[in-house]
Amino acid sequence: MHKTNPTKPPGFLYGTAWKEEDTKDLTLLALQTGFRGMDTANQRKHYFEAAVGEGIVEFLKETETSREDLFLQTKFTYQAGQDHRLPYNPNADYSTQVKESFASSLEHLQTDYIDSYVLHGPRLRQGLDDADIEVWAAMETFQEQGSTKVLGVSNVNAEQLSSLFQKAEVKPAFVQNRCYAHMGWDKEVRIFCQKNHIVYQGFSLLTANRQILAHPAVEAIATREQKTSAQIIFAFALHVGMLPLTGTSSQKHMQEDLAATASDLSTDDVNLIENLAL
Numbered sequence: 001m002h003k004t005n006p007t008k009p010p011g012f013l014y015g016t017a018w019k020e021e022d023t024k025d026l027t028l029l030a031l032q033t034g035f036r037g038m039d040t041a042n043q044r045k046h047y048f049e050a051a052v053g054e055g056i057v058e059f060l061k062e063t064e065t066s067r068e069d070l071f072l073q074t075k076f077t078y079q080a081g082q083d084h085r086l087p088y089n090p091n092a093d094y095s096t097q098v099k100e101s102f103a104s105s106l107e108h109l110q111t112d113y114i115d116s117y118v119l120h121g122p123r124l125r126q127g128l129d130d131a132d133i134e135v136w137a138a139m140e141t142f143q144e145q146g147s148t149k150v151l152g153v154s155n156v157n158a159e160q161l162s163s164l165f166q167k168a169e170v171k172p173a174f175v176q177n178r179c180y181a182h183m184g185w186d187k188e189v190r191i192f193c194q195k196n197h198i199v200y201q202g203f204s205l206l207t208a209n210r211q212i213l214a215h216p217a218v219e220a221i222a223t224r225e226q227k228t229s230a231q232i233i234f235a236f237a238l239h240v241g242m243l244p245l246t247g248t249s250s251q252k253h254m255q256e257d258l259a260a261t262a263s264d265l266s267t268d269d270v271n272l273i274e275n276l277a278l
């Protein structure tokens with residue numbers, strides 16, 4: 001049996017998308033800088049999962065850190081989200097595709113378990129279909145066997161999340177969504193998560209909200225706290241209970257991101273930022 005991970009993941013996740021040949025070095029650098037949570041996907045089009053595994057193995061070799069100290073998250077991606085480099089036979093049924101993708105992720109990451117296994121997104125933009133139910137049922141077997149600790153879902157709207165929550169035997173422990181300030185920072189989904197003990201992971205917090213980063217009110221808070229506007233956005237995310245992701249390639253930004261703390265903000269600051277784009 002594996003040592004039980006804390007159910008609470010690290011406070012920040014390092015995202016490994018779009019790093020290509022730098023993936024191994026940036027994964028290693030992120031771990032050396034202090035990140036303990038890694039987000040990837042078995043989707044070669046956007047991620048190089050095997051290189052993430054190489055960076056992790058190198059880090060474990062060169063430090064006292066053990067696998068159990070890390071939080072590894074990866075995803076199953078439907079064929080529509082992939083290029084020709086598929087981690088499964090596309091002619092197989094969905095549950096076989098998920099099993100093949102999962103086995104390949106374990107190989108890539110050179111581990112015998114995943115901390116959080118995520119459905120990269122429902123098959124269709126609206127609603128859930130039979131494919132999603134079949135995929136989720138296959139994912140549930142990994143959790144039941146102990147080869148993933150928890151399950152998660154990404155790119156969902158509130159209706160899809162609620163429907164999955166009702167139908168699933170094993171409920172999602174995480175939601176990972178792009179977080180837009182103009183949608184109240186994904187308020188509807190976040191409220192569902194809060195009510196149902198799901199941890200909300202936010203991505204594109206900086207890139208999807210450039211106007212908020214540059215907003216004078218955010219800049220004023222940053223000046224007051226002697227932080228950058230990016231750190232204030234991450235502090236806001238932490239304050240409202242999100243688990244933020246960053247995919248920075250700069251060590252300085254890695255350090256700054258990890259140094260963002262919820263306590264930098266007052267309740268008034270949080271209310272202001274929450275409503276800035278509404």
Ligand SMILES: NC(=O)c1ccc[n+]([C@@H]2O[C@H](COP(=O)([O-])OP(=O)(O)OC[C@H]3O[C@@H](n4cnc5c(N)ncnc54)[C@H](OP(=O)(O)O)[C@@H]3O)[C@@H](O)[C@H]2O)c1
Nearest residue numbers: 015016017039154203204230245246247248249250253256
């Ligand atoms: N589930 C999904 O469908 C999905 C989709 C997209 C992303 N993701 C995950 O989320 C991760 C993060 O992606 P993301 O979309 O949030 O964007 P990102 O790729 O992390 O981009 C972050 C941007 O913000 C900048 N940045 C980071 N920290 C900064 C700081 N302290 N000060 C100034 N600039 C800073 C980075 O620039 P520098 O490099 O110069 O620092 C970069 O341009 C991905 O790697 C992936 O793991 C998941």
